[in-house]
Amino acid sequence: MTASRATVTGAPTEAELIDGCLRGRQLAQKLLYDKYAGKMMAVCLRYAQTTFEAEDVLQEGFLTVFRTLASFRRECPLEFWIRRIMVNAALRQHRRNASLVAVSDGEYPETLASEEFTLSNYNFQELLEMVQELAPRYRMVFNLYAIEGYNHKEIGELLGITEGTSKSQYSRARVILQTKLERLGTPIRHVS
Template identity: 65%
Template structure:
């Protein structure tokens, strides 16, 4: 009696090829995910150059550790997690995760919520990249990656309350940027 075995998916074949060290499979995996992962890295890095460095370092980790990948989560999620952790490690190494002292700027910003419609991905990334490193990290981890403040605190070695405060400040700064851009646009239209 022969047992039915599930045919291998394209993703399974890709993973197995990468585990075997096949360059063409590694290239295919890189080509499939590099654009999405570059966007992830750009959210954390202060410059495109640093984002590229982070992404390259992270893909080296992906290929080195793909044999440990457990298929209980999507491959893209696993790669994204490596990208985020590599970005955090990179920025910790550069000591860019020190506490920011922008309280005066935060208190002067408008706290009203603004709409994000009409903004391109590049404009939003630029706004996020302009945040101080700690604010950028907490904002990305909470608002985009979906970590809670307790997890963020553990990842960044800060308290849960500090994470909440940093997120609140980051949001206020971003809302202020959006408000200023909208006001500039209105002034241009009315003149």
């Protein structure tokens, strides 16, 4: 068996997947989707309020991936590039739905968190549900800052809000999550 034949029978490399997709090969597209869909669904679920909404974001994201794959410069792992597309698809979905959601600040505690807290003691599914229950504006800022690593200035630019509003919404999201965790009866570990 030749070396090129061995590559064909084994799992394709990232470069082979990209090249196959760029040539319009449906099998390569399916393999790329299968390889990353699970991880990207987890990203989408953090931004969406429902699984249905997350599935829409995932579908829109992968359509963008396949439509713009030729612009991928291969300077970073493909997974990072796809993740950025999913986050942007979630932000577009949020902008489309933003006018449909009204939130009363009265539903949430007034005190803002001053200490960091860790979520490592909690089950992923419970945490995901709590994050999904946040008002969309808080959920977006929380995810972008705490998980994706954007700073508040960048978040402000992405969401069309001020840096101060981003900081405030992140702080409120933390308070809400802390309150929900305290209601579960589990002590919160504060990081000093």
